[in-house]
Structure formats: C-alpha cells, structure tokens
Amino acid sequence: MGYIVAVDGGGTKTSLCVSDLKGQNRKYVYTGCTNYKSIGIKKTKENLKEVINKALKILGISIADVEYFVMGLSGNDSEKDVQVLTGILKDIGINGNYYLCNDSELALFAGTDTPGIVVISGTGSIVYGVNNDGKKVRIGGWDYDFNDLGSGYWIGREAIKHVIMHCDGYFPNSNLFDRIKKYFNLEKIENFTFYITASKKNFTKIASIAKLVVEEAKNGDELSCSIIDKAVYYLAVQAxxxxxxxxxxxxxQKISVVLAGGVxxxxxxxEKFKSKFIDMVGRMDNIHFIHLQEQPVEGGIKIALKHLQKIRILKN
Amino acid sequence: MGYIVAVDGGGTKTSLCVSDLKGQNRKYVYTGCTNYKSIGIKKTKENLKEVINKALKILGISIADVEYFVMGLSGNDSEKDVQVLTGILKDIGINGNYYLCNDSELALFAGTDTPGIVVISGTGSIVYGVNNDGKKVRIGGWDYDFNDLGSGYWIGREAIKHVIMHCDGYFPNSNLFDRIKKYFNLEKIENFTFYITASKKNFTKIASIAKLVVEEAKNGDELSCSIIDKAVYYLAVQAxxxxxxxxxxxxxQKISVVLAGGVxxxxxxxEKFKSKFIDMVGRMDNIHFIHLQEQPVEGGIKIALKHLQKIRILKN
Structure with a gap:
C-alpha cells in the first residue's frame, strides 16, 4: 500500500501530513523551522529528516513506501532556491517522486479547489495565485525588514515606531500605548525606548503586537485604525x-480569494480587506471569499492527489 | 604636563583626540565600534583600551597623565546604560576624572559654542539639544529597525521597499531603480528580491543607498523626492x-542648529530641512544654521576645556 506525504515548511513551524493514496487515514507530525535561509542547509536537512522519520515510524513504513511527496517550503523564492532545495531533498532520500513549491501554494489549495488567490498575513505576508491555465503568480513575502507589507510584523513595527515617537514627545497618546505598556510589563511607557534598544529583535514577539493593534482598532483608537487601514491597503494592492x-x-467562472494567517x-x-479589494478590482460578481479553516498542509495532500491522478492518466 | 582625552564612540568607528590642557597639540587615533549594545561589554572594553593605549603610546605617557576624559558613547541612552558604562570605564582605569555623555553631545559642541540643537542624519539619526540653563534634550536615535527616522538607513530601507514593490509589478518604474541595479551589480532589477532575501542585512550598505536617492532627488525623480521629503519631515519634527x-x-539670543552626518x-x-524647520517653529530671527565641518570628537575637547575651567574656578 502506498502513501502520500505533504510538508508545509515554515519559518517557525513545519507540519507534515501523511495519508494513503486516497487521501484518507491522515496522520500529522510537526517540527521547527525548515527555511534554509534562516537556519542553513544542514539544519534544514536535519529537521526535514526528523519530521519525515517521525511519520514513517508512526505508520511502520519506509521512505520507499511513499509514492509521492509535496514539499511546500518557505524560502523557495527563485530558480537558485529550487536548485538548493532539490539538493537537500536528494540528500534526505527524496528522488524524482515529488512536487516542490512555495508554502503559500499549499494554503491556496487548502482553501479552494478552483483557481484563485490566497492572501496570507500572519507573522509575514504573501499573495499567491493560480489561474485555469495553471499560470502561477506570487507577490510579496520577500523579507520582514523591507517587504511582507501588511503582515503582523509590519503592523507591530508600525506600532513600535509610534510608541517611540510618543515617548519622545512628538506623537499624542493613544489607547494602544497603554495596551503595549501592559503587554511588555513596563512600569512607564517611556521605558519602552530603552527596552527596545536593549532587546534583541524577536520577529514573533513584534508580530504578536498586531493583535493589540487589531483590538484597539475595533475599539476605535485612531492610530490603531490608521495602521490597520494601511496594512489592508498593502494587502489589497498586492492581491x-x-x-x-x-x-x-x-x-x-468562480474566483476564490482565500484569506489566511492570524492577522x-x-x-x-x-472585512476591510474584502471591501478594499472589491473596490480595487472593480467587480464582485464571481469573487468568492474563503476564510481558511484547514491547516495549509491539507492543501499539499490535495495537490498530491491531483498530480497522482495526472500521472496515472499519462501512464494508461 | 597634563592631557585631555575625548572619545567619540560610534557604532562603526570610534575616534579619539588627545590634547594638552590648552586644547592644543591635538593627536588623533581610531578604532572600531564601541557601542556595548552592538558588540557586548567585553569587546567594548577591549576596543576602548586599544584606542586609549594607542594615544598614550604616541605621546609616551601613562593614563595617570590624563587630567580629564570626555567619553561620548553611542548606546548611552538611559540610567542603566550609565551604570554599565561607568563599570566599563572603571575597569579600563578611568576613575572620577571624566564626563560621560551620548556621542551626539560631542557633535553639537563641535559645531557651536552657544546653546542649540544638533540634527544628525548619517547611517542612523538623532537630535540633541542644550539650552542656556544647561537643560538637555534628546529625541530619536533609538533603533535602526523602529526609529532613527529620516536617517540614511531609513532612506535606504524606503528605497528597497519600493524596488521590491516595483519588481512585484505594483509600483511604476523610477530612475532610482536603474541606479540601484547598477549599484548592486544586478543584471535585472527583478533579481533584487532574491538578492535581498538571500543576503544578510548590512546596515551600512543599506544606508549607503541614501546617496543614490539624494542624487536622483536632485535630478527630479518623483519617488526619490518623496522619500527625501518624508525623511526631512521626520528630522524637522524631531528638531x-x-x-x-x-x-x-x-x-x-543666537540659537545654533548644527547639521551633521552624511545625509x-x-x-x-x-536646504529642505532648513525650510521645513523654520516653517515648523514659526520664526527665523535668531536661528543660525551651521554645517558641521569638524570631526565630532573636537566637541569633546571643547567640553573638556569648559569642565576643567569650572573645576579650577571651584578649586580657587
């Protein structure tokens, strides 16, 4: 009996789903980062091996029993990356029987069976789309420092920028600053400048400020609303x-727009995103918004099933 | 015969000036970073020791021959920093006979003898001022990632943000992008997204893009002008x-506004800064702009001479 393996390799967490050739009897295992740009080639190999071996052990099978792999890996951004990642896959025993893509493609197919676009805003952000002809498009997701516009990290950084401007006396008070003061356990918000310059940059911690900004925007805080509006603008213009x-x-033709990620x-x-996007594309007739409920790795199993079907048709 | 030592401790370069008690016969020596937040306490001690020993060796004197030290150190941002830095100074043999401040204070006094403000925009940015009563104010300069608004790094980051938006197809072309393509030796500007995600963040390299933005702003490039205008706005609002x-x-009373740093x-x-600042403060009668020509470390010698004069008056 054969198996399918899908891997959703992220910057902080990697999820693996293994199923039978009908996509049934799914089992899940997890490990840490498998973005080779963050942790290097050696550690990426180790983490990928670890998560695959975990799955094989649960089922009591060997890697030769896996008929098809879908590897959706973050950091897979260019032809050069494909070369590097192909080498990694070969070294850990995956040969020929795989499809390698960016992790965002998994999130799209986890949300929809039709062509469409996925807009992801979590710690980072990215937009990915496929049309009926199989044409693929990817926008954004290039870097926390310069890109990933409208992401949790971007929102958190905007908030911190304004906290510091307030501490320095040239930005008025905002409810958001009280929330941030409590969140960072600061006695005075003015301690924030020292806190931020003395602390190492922690992407996840900074991105987690986004939820405070979202909550204060709900409460009508002016600064929080303006940050969220700008984030939504960036996400919509990319989509x-x-x-x-x-x-x-x-x-x-129904066009799916899948919304994914914490933000x-x-x-x-x-809601702000949907309205801005509809405004920008100037039509709403066939656009169908989907809030992603599934894990993105489920999209990998869907991709594997489609590919296997094609392979079988070609063989017969 | 006694000596004065002034140290301008920066994030990339540290300058030391030693003079006699009249501020004459100046000698200069240099070393790397002495910001303990970037390189740690141990390495900061080593670099400070190294630059001081170089100077003592040139003059053939010992540390006991130095009557007064002015230590203008970057990363000196809070009371806690003063504690840490006081410990460092003690450990390298500097006891009691010194004045410790932020490096921006040296730049102010290098430019002027009267009360005023210094606006520095180089790789980072900061505003520092002193009034006739000796009251000190410091705005900005808290962090490349979240602050240092209007700095070279800030300008470079804005430029890179727009390059990526252009590569992704949702920002129109600009002369600036051609300049950046040449600067980074890229065959196609579209390779920039891969370049930036694959490369380690290099603050100095990113800040060096600012000079391309300034040149293209001079040529009337719309994007470059808008980035420079925003940078100038941030610098002016802080000043x-x-x-x-x-x-x-x-x-x-003459009020000096000293302009320093590459940007x-x-x-x-x-010129844009001067006009924006005058606009904001709503007066120009006594405001006197000075383009800093001297090395900031010269300001340290001036501070030392003033302090020694006060000490002598108090002793007599």
Whole structure:
C-alpha cells in the first residue's frame, strides 16, 4: 500500500501530513523551522529528516513506501532556491517522486479547489495565485525588514515606531500605548525606548503586537485604525496585482480569494480587506471569499492527489 | 604636563583626540565600534583600551597623565546604560576624572559654542539639544529597525521597499531603480528580491543607498523626492520638538542648529530641512544654521576645556 506525504515548511513551524493514496487515514507530525535561509542547509536537512522519520515510524513504513511527496517550503523564492532545495531533498532520500513549491501554494489549495488567490498575513505576508491555465503568480513575502507589507510584523513595527515617537514627545497618546505598556510589563511607557534598544529583535514577539493593534482598532483608537487601514491597503494592492496578472476571464467562472494567517483571521481586518479589494478590482460578481479553516498542509495532500491522478492518466 | 582625552564612540568607528590642557597639540587615533549594545561589554572594553593605549603610546605617557576624559558613547541612552558604562570605564582605569555623555553631545559642541540643537542624519539619526540653563534634550536615535527616522538607513530601507514593490509589478518604474541595479551589480532589477532575501542585512550598505536617492532627488525623480521629503519631515519634527522643549527665550539670543552626518551634508536635503524647520517653529530671527565641518570628537575637547575651567574656578 502506498502513501502520500505533504510538508508545509515554515519559518517557525513545519507540519507534515501523511495519508494513503486516497487521501484518507491522515496522520500529522510537526517540527521547527525548515527555511534554509534562516537556519542553513544542514539544519534544514536535519529537521526535514526528523519530521519525515517521525511519520514513517508512526505508520511502520519506509521512505520507499511513499509514492509521492509535496514539499511546500518557505524560502523557495527563485530558480537558485529550487536548485538548493532539490539538493537537500536528494540528500534526505527524496528522488524524482515529488512536487516542490512555495508554502503559500499549499494554503491556496487548502482553501479552494478552483483557481484563485490566497492572501496570507500572519507573522509575514504573501499573495499567491493560480489561474485555469495553471499560470502561477506570487507577490510579496520577500523579507520582514523591507517587504511582507501588511503582515503582523509590519503592523507591530508600525506600532513600535509610534510608541517611540510618543515617548519622545512628538506623537499624542493613544489607547494602544497603554495596551503595549501592559503587554511588555513596563512600569512607564517611556521605558519602552530603552527596552527596545536593549532587546534583541524577536520577529514573533513584534508580530504578536498586531493583535493589540487589531483590538484597539475595533475599539476605535485612531492610530490603531490608521495602521490597520494601511496594512489592508498593502494587502489589497498586492492581491489586486495578482488578480490582474492572472487575467481571470469575465463570465461565470468562480474566483476564490482565500484569506489566511492570524492577522486576516480577525473580522475587522478581513472585512476591510474584502471591501478594499472589491473596490480595487472593480467587480464582485464571481469573487468568492474563503476564510481558511484547514491547516495549509491539507492543501499539499490535495495537490498530491491531483498530480497522482495526472500521472496515472499519462501512464494508461 | 597634563592631557585631555575625548572619545567619540560610534557604532562603526570610534575616534579619539588627545590634547594638552590648552586644547592644543591635538593627536588623533581610531578604532572600531564601541557601542556595548552592538558588540557586548567585553569587546567594548577591549576596543576602548586599544584606542586609549594607542594615544598614550604616541605621546609616551601613562593614563595617570590624563587630567580629564570626555567619553561620548553611542548606546548611552538611559540610567542603566550609565551604570554599565561607568563599570566599563572603571575597569579600563578611568576613575572620577571624566564626563560621560551620548556621542551626539560631542557633535553639537563641535559645531557651536552657544546653546542649540544638533540634527544628525548619517547611517542612523538623532537630535540633541542644550539650552542656556544647561537643560538637555534628546529625541530619536533609538533603533535602526523602529526609529532613527529620516536617517540614511531609513532612506535606504524606503528605497528597497519600493524596488521590491516595483519588481512585484505594483509600483511604476523610477530612475532610482536603474541606479540601484547598477549599484548592486544586478543584471535585472527583478533579481533584487532574491538578492535581498538571500543576503544578510548590512546596515551600512543599506544606508549607503541614501546617496543614490539624494542624487536622483536632485535630478527630479518623483519617488526619490518623496522619500527625501518624508525623511526631512521626520528630522524637522524631531528638531522642532527639541526646540520646543528647550524653551529658548525670545529676543536676541543666537540659537545654533548644527547639521551633521552624511545625509544632511547634501545641499538638497539640508536646504529642505532648513525650510521645513523654520516653517515648523514659526520664526527665523535668531536661528543660525551651521554645517558641521569638524570631526565630532573636537566637541569633546571643547567640553573638556569648559569642565576643567569650572573645576579650577571651584578649586580657587
């Protein structure tokens, strides 16, 4: 009996799902980061091996029993990355029987069976889309420091920027600053400048400030609203660009827009996003928004099933 | 015969000036970073020892021959920093006979003998001011990632943000992008996204993009102009806040505004800054702009001479 393995390799967490060839009897295992740009080639190999071996052990099978792998890996951004990652896969015993993509592709297919776009805003952000002809488009997700616009990290950084401006006396008070003071356990918000300059940058911690900004935006805090509006603008303009380039035909074809990640799981953000996106593309007839409930790794199993079906058709 | 030592301790370079008690016969020596927040306490001690020993060796004197030290150190941002730095100074043999401040204070006194404000925009940015009563104010300079608004790094980051938006197809072309392509030796600007995600963040390299933005702003490039205008706005609003808090009296008192650092050494940036600042404070009668020509460490010698004079008056 054969098996399918899908891997969703992220910057902080990696999820693996293994199923039978019908996509049933799914089992899940997890490990840490498998982005080779963050942790290097050696550690990426170790973590990938570890998570695959965990799964094989649970089922009592060997790697030769896996008929097809879908490897959705973050950091897979260019032809050069494909070369590096192909080498990694070969070294850990995955040969030929795999599909390698960016992790965002898994999130798209976890949310929909039709062509469409996924907009992810969690710690980072990225937009990814596929049309009926199989054309793929990817926008954003290039770097926390310069890109990942509208992400949790981006929102957190905007908030911190304004806290410091307030500490320095040239930005008025905001409810957000009280929330941040409590969140960081600071006696006075003015201690924040010292806190931030003395502390090592922690992407996840900074991105986690986004939830305070979202909550205060719900309460009507002016600064928080303006940060969220700007984040939504960036996400919508990227999604619109993907939409434009995929040249979806006019007519009755349903176009899915999948919303994923912690930031877009908030009602206020997703509603603002939908309205801004509809505004920008100038149509709403066939656009169908989906809030991703599944784990992105489920999308990997869907991709594997489609690919295996094609392979079988070609063989017969 | 006694000596004075002034140290301007920066994040990349540290300058030391030693002079006799009249401030004459100046000698200069240099070393690398002495910001303990960047390189740790141990390495800071080593670098400070090294630069001081170099100077003592040149003059053939011992540390006991130094009558007064002025230590202007970056990373000296809070009471806790003063504690840490006092410990470092004690450990390298500097006891009691010193004045410890932030490095920006040296730049102010290098430029002027009167009360005033220094606005520094180099790799980082900071505003520092002193009034006639000796009241000190410091705005900005807290962190490359979240603050240092209007700095070279800030300008470089804004430029990179727009390059990536252009590569992703949702920002129009700009002359700036051609310049950046050449600067980074890229065949296609579209390779930039891969370049930036694959490369380690290099603050100095990113800040060095600022000079391309300034040049293209001079040529009238729209994007470059808008980045420079925003940088100037941030620098001016910080300088205005320092000015406001120092409560300079109305009347004939001359108020110096010293402009320092690579970004503000450009005519187009400094002229825009002057005009924006004058606009914001709503007066120009006694405001006197000075382009810093001296090394900031010279300001340390001036401070030392003033302090020694006071000490002598108190002793007699």
């Amino acid at each position: 619109k660009e993907a939409y434009k380039r995929l040249k979806f035909p006019d007519g009755n 877009l799981s908030s009602d206020i953000v997703s | 205005k806040e320092a000015y406001k808090r120092l409560k300079f009296p109305d009347g004939n 503000l050494s450009s005519d187009i940036v400094s």
